[in-house]
Amino acid sequence: MTAVNVYQQRPNGAARAESPLYHAGLDELAGKGSPQAGVRLREKKLLGHLVLRGNAKDPAFAAGVHRALGLELPVALTLVARGETSLQWLGPDEWLLIVPSGEEFAAEQRLREALVGQHISVVNVSGGQTLLELSGPKAREVLMKSTPYDVHPLNFPVGKAVGSTFAKTQLVIRHVSEDTWELLVRRSFADYVWLWLQDASAEFGLAIQA
Amino acid sequence: MLHIFCPHCGEQRSEEEFHAKGQAHIARPLDPDACTDEEWGEYMFFRDNPRGLHHELWVHSAGCRKYFNVTRHTVTYEILETYKIGERPGVSEKKAVEQGVPA
């Protein structure tokens, strides 16, 4: 068994949890935008985020990940998903696992059990970042205003995920379905990205979703 | 704006996603305690500054956040190759001259 101290990091229900965009009051803004808005935004808040590192070239690592998660280890610049769980390539030895709120502790335990004895790391980064969902017919145009990366479907098909510069910061863009994109934002940059997205979406109309 | 091929991401990416980190292939002395001050100073502080081909360390800081090597011409800014850490450059000063790249 591993000597790593693994414990439940999510506070129990009695503690109030605030997402990185708590102060923006998105819940109160939800539903007030125009139904014709070209861009829709939702914070997929307080999900479980785990950063997994290991040797992609080791078949035992890939097999262990598959056994623990039921997902194949994604190759460069891609993401695989099943239901609300997704596994994304971040680098040649680094992946991001996102699971529904509260499931991260069990997922970490399953990973550690399946990868026992291997040179790996699993770090719970749930509190350090948040996921914003950008959708709607004009969502791609907002991305085009924000990043130098080519977001045309020929270059950025569904299932692709890239880290790039965005506004004057850096984040990860994930293309999850035709008109739907996700932005993986560092906690301390969430407010800046939120302000940027409001400004960049203004010409298309922005609707907040709960 | 340069487009730089990240060998980890496997595609051309915009220059602003990268940072240059200086000369590549600097081996850390295996036993620092056995170094003279001059040897340690050489390792620590002294860097080549060639006019022509230079092997450099770059990091894909906004993308995969991994380091890799670049062979770059310091006069023309041309990037002749990028390759992973641990690999050797395929383009050298001698080969480049043979291939007609101005020194």
Ligand SMILES: [Zn+2]
């Ligand atoms: Zn890269």
